[in-house]
Amino acid sequence: MRAALWFVATLIVSAGGAAAQPPPQRDRPPDAPGTGIIRGRVFDAGTGQPMRQVRVRTAGPGIPGGRTALTDVQGRYELTRLPPFHYTISAAKPLYVNAIYGQARIGVPGPGLQVDVGDGQVVDHVDIRMSRGGVISGRITDEAGEPMNDVQVAVVRMQAVNGLRRPTVVASRVTNDIGEFRLFGVQPGQYYVSAIVAGSVDVENLPAYASTFYPGTTDVAQAQSIAIEPGAVLSGLNMTLLPARAVGISGVVFDAAQRPVAGGSVFMNSPVSSFMGAIKPDGSFSIRNVTPGQYVLRASVPGAPAGESAMLPLSVGDVDIEDIRLAPVKPTIVKGRLVVDLGATAQPAFDAFRVTPSPADLSFGTAAPGAPVQVKPDGTFELRLQPRRVLISGTGAGGWHVKAVRANGDDITDTGIDISGESMSGLELIVTNVTGSLSGRVVDAAGRPASDASIVIFTQDRSRWHAPIRFAVSTRPRPTGEYTIGVTHAGPVYVVALENIGQDEWLDPVFLERVVDRAVKIDLVDGQKQTLDLTVASER
């Protein structure tokens, strides 16, 4: 069996985003009347002034829906009736970047510090500083210098998905009649700005325009990266869109009985642009004015049975593509069961597990190939999956987790499985409650506790940096500089403590390559509690 690493990130990681979400409604326990209080003030990081009308929010067990307070004119807030828990406090106000108490960098989303509240305890001075989001504005003109309205202008961030860097739209707006756009509330970071002409209308002789990145290129690799500092206002990002070869995409949509479908629409999506065309009564569709790129074609047919979808990855160059046949595929029924690992020390409640499918490659985009399912009490489950390569993962509760996924004996945890045919069986999820841990203390160069640092742990197997994110994990130490992270499978890893890392930056293989020579190596041993003290790596 290959060495694999598994971390139970949820045990310790205090990521604000997840903690701030209210629990799903159906799981709502009754509202427990707590007696703890957290209070503090919210300030504008730029001006130092107190901020009013800020929504301060927290969530935790026993308070379904969480607690919310609005700050007064002095920026004061008070969260009351809190049961004992370690809370993450978040703050939101339009135009400002969402903030979490204790986050390492103001204006950059990242894990914060937790606030321990006991029965009847009042925790004061939980102060939060917020920074205004950046503003990007400009004007879009066509090749004749005329302003273009209804151009979709987007702020795009390169984000690693399954280890692949992919442009992700952070915010977008359309231009007005004088070609102006204004994007605001952008959190600090490195961005590209893209402009596309929405191609939803089937208009004859409409000149096509390539999706253009600032300052005027169709290739994101040649685009100018734009740094947004907290509160920055960048104006004058003007762009001229250049006419492109208009490519036509056409074909026929069939139903499961191979009859042409009448009605509905065909959508073409790429990470930055989308096109749409109506399906005519004879089942044909035609989308004009498509710009080059990697797309996923999807037919949306009213009344089609749930789970049936017609999808097709399509690479569009500068020639028309005709005779596309889009036919829905019945989902494959995939049966499996949970198997308790030999090392487990108890018997789990099987129906506390969920099995989730996700795409193993991005040729069909990031959409899930099927819905997640809950495992039945007898440990079996049944997934309905689209025929493509699919990764299977599972989550448990009460200290239980999935250790490996096997298909007819082969370990497919990281490789995924090719789904095809009417039905498949023999899927096994190995579950265990045995957890090891890695803990220690993080200090800065002067030996002081480095509570602002983030610890990143990632596999020594470089080939897996591009694979799913379970081979890397990040956590924050407590104010004392101490950290603990749950480890559920052994293997050789790198560990590095860093300051100033961006949101999800550690998911990016390029980032891991940059920090690897400042990392410490350690072999994690199954089920053992290991310690490792760290010094924050120097900036470079």
Added chain:
Amino acid sequence: MLRTAASIGMALLVAGAASAAQSPSAPTANAKPSAELRGRVTDAESGRPLRHAIVRLASSNPGPARESRAAATDDSGRYAFKGLPAGRYSVSADKGGYVQLSYGQTRPFEPGKPIEVLDGQTVERVDFSLPRGGTITGRVVDEYGEPVPNLFVQVHRYQFVQGQRRLSSAGRQATTDDGGDYRIYGLPPAQYFVSARGSALTPFVSAAEDRSGYAQTFFPAAPSPAEAQRVAVGAGQSVFDVNIEVREARTARVSGIAIDSQGKPMNGGIVSIGMPSGGSAGGRLRVDGTFELSNLFPGTYSIRAQGASISTAGAAAETASATITVTDDDIDDLQLAAQPPATILGRIVLESALESTVKPAQFRIGAVALDSGSLPGGGSMSTSPHDDFTFELKTGPGRQTFRVFAMPPGYVLKAVRLDGSDITDSGVSIASNEEIRGIEIEVTTHPATVSGLVTDGRGDAARDYTAIIFGRDEQRWTMAGSRWILTARPDQDGRFRVPALPAGDYYAAAVDYVESGQWTDPEFLQALRSRATMFSVNDGESKTINLRIVQRP
């Protein structure tokens, strides 16, 4: 100010021998459509060609084949639609920042004129001269004077909808930016109301403890249009500083349970909520039949629950609905009780047995609610007839009639009968769980038509008017979607034509200008009646009447 005319270049040249006065000839079988329609779009002020304007064309006749196309103008402002089948078309042009105009529209909110295109004919100079639109700009602030970003700003205008003057949204929406600023453009000259509001209906986003939001507020700070201030926009005028002050308000939560006709909680399904002013949202019922809707501002809502459908045998899912008025208080115990649907059995009656080329699958029949207060959708479903043209339809209770939602090209509805009596307009009262047999829906390819020419006050041929044809029986004016009020604008020969109307007794009048929809106002029709010409038309008859333009009431 309101009536500032948008001047339109109207010269139109018909190349092709056939006269357009006769009714459109039937398309020659298997011949490829080869008619052509083209023209030019220019800026009304400078006469400069407008490039990349979008021209839309739609056939305004029932059949032969419905065409709907769009084309962009080139650098010289020209556009062309090639390969058109013969037919009567409406054409409109649009470009960002300009007022969208229909062909033949000379005044704001007036319907355009149809263009008659014959087989193989080339119709040229379908030209548009677009006036610059007006703009409204302003800032949305809260009670502290701070700008509020991300609010939706809309313009509204009083329009005639089914006989009533109603405030309806007009033109584009805008969203406020970080400075609270918005800009709405391309507006025809008119008096507008401007409103700002937070996000649309989001009843399925759990409100948690945070229950506040921005309810719709009209310029300058009014919760309703009655206290709002009007904004007059002249032709191409820019109106600045239309600043709106909004206030955060508490939203209410409505929860309850949906119960099926057996008195048991609905075992899953859908709950949807709609506002009379438009906007609706849907989500899932919980498995125990309960639901919770959040973020509701005070107002009247219609709520509807639909049980999980039994997909086999097309059985209709049970539905339950209620209309509720939400104030500041939560509603905790709303009970939506479903009644078993009624079954409607009937058949489609074709005019002659010769019509063997027509297939039942080409028809789709549905129930239409007639009593006001009924929910959109009303729990009714639509169906296609069986092979022998009989059909079975499930529908909820209430006063309803039946309509054909889809039929083969060239067909129109003639009458709906129950046991021989005509219920096309009056409908029938349907009780829950009832079975109604013997509904006959007759369709025809030869409806009654009326067409004619119009002269002006001097007796000269009029080329710009609106003909209004309305039933003699006043009670038929106020029916929802009345079949008894029809209008037509002249084609390029000055001829109006109503392609299909029910047989009966009518008034006809031609007026110089009327705003779209105003003819649904009973008071308007009453005043027009004394100046109108009377005529009657029988089934299948093609009536020709000539009118003289009369003074608009």
